[in-house]
Amino acid sequence: MRKMLCGWLWLAGSALAAPPAYQLGPEQLGVVINAADPLSREIADYYVKRHGVPQQNVVAVTLPADRVWITEAELAQARARVDEAMPAGVQALALTWAKPYRVNCLGITYGFTAGYVPGVCEQTCKPTPLSKYFNSPAVQPHRELGWRPSMMVAAESLPQAKALIDRGAAAWGSHPLAAAYFVRTGDKARDSRAPLFPRAGRAGPLALRPIEAKTLTDRHDVMIYQIGAIRVADLDTLTFVPGALADHLTSTGGQLTDSRQMSSLAWLNAGATASYGTVSEPCSHPQKFPHPQVLLAHYLVGATAVEAYWKSVAWPAQGVFVGDPLAAPYRRTGPLRAAP
Structure with missing residues (x-):
């Protein structure tokens, strides 16, 4: 996995190429409503108003809206509707619901982005297709790659959704001094990406803090938090900076509303702005989870949450990306034209 890092990643000490000139904003984001879910429409209405997305x-x-899964045929019909009705210039999607979150055993964000992949559900522990967007320099993914990376603006109540969206809007271009925490718990299976954690030091405005512990407690500057654990304790002792990304490597974190482990929604409810989890048993392939260095590198040069998270997962078929796709705390140019 370390060899997959592109030359421009200055975290690796190389400057062979310039970082991408990120430009995704509200004019290039599509908002997808589930007409069968009244909460979905309420979330979409607030999202459009708060971020200034064109109608x-x-x-x-x-x-x-009464089950967590859809079929391949249901996905195909919904994607066809989006492809038909969405303006050609739209480069990424916000899906405004918490369920359904999977297509058979695949994540629904993958389904809307790349379509259905037959065969994965027969043996979910096997490798899944390599994402052409992984660590890509593309800044117009639909135009350049034919994909619209998607993220679920997922919440189980409107107040939760509004708080999430407000954090995403507050993050834009804020350039906070904060910290990235990478926690090695000693859980052999769930620490599978720990060798990819960066060394302690600084990456621009972020302090990089790899630690060995069961959990993180009493920190009030959290921009990145990555850990391997079934459940993550002490979230109520943390303060997440607007735009924070947080995820835990475990089997069913992406089962948003009915996980037997900790749902990725717990991160959002605790104050993070985006997260990721898998919806079916992935085994502990680190390629099926966000690569710490790739995530950091793209986010720190101005990528939005949907771009940075999508670019950090090499095999994303079984995962769902959740949060505010337009969170971009380190965007360097171009204001977010939010509604008052």
Whole structure:
């Protein structure tokens, strides 16, 4: 995995190429509503107003709201509707619901982005297709690669959704001095990406703090928090900076509303702005989870949450990306034209 890092990643000490000139903003984001879910429409309405997304970028599909999964055929119908109605310039998608979150055994964000991949559900512990967007320099993914990376603006209540969206808007171009925490717990299976954690030091405005502990407690400057654990304790002792990314490597974190482990929604409810988890048993392949250095590198040069998170996962088929896709605390140019 370390060899997958592109030459421009200055975290690795190389300057062979310039970082991507990130430009994704509200004009290039599509908002997808589930017409069968009243909460989905409320979330979408607030998202559009708060971020200033053009009304022509809002498209409604109809999916079952009473179950967590959809079929391949239901996905195909919804994708066809989005492809037909979404303006060609839209480069990424915000899906405004918490369920359904999977397509058979695949994450619904992968389904809307890349389509259905047959065969994965027969043996979910095997490798899944390599993402063409992984660590890519692309800044117009639909135009350059034919993909619209998607993220679920997922919440189980409107107040939770509003708080999440407000954090995403507050993050834009804020350039906070904060810290990135990488926790090695000693859990052999769930520490599988720990060798990829960066060394202690600084990366621009972020202090890099790899630690060995069961959990992180009493920190009030959290921009990145990555750990391997079934459940993460002491979230109520932490303060997440607007735009914070946090995830835990475990089997079913992406089962948002009914996980037997800790749902990725717990991160958002604790104050993080985006997260990631898998919806079916992935085994402990680190390629199925966010690569710490790739995530950091893209986020710190101005990527939005949807771009940085998507670019950090090599095999994303079984995962779901959740949070505010337009969170971009380190965007260097271009204001977010949010509604008052």
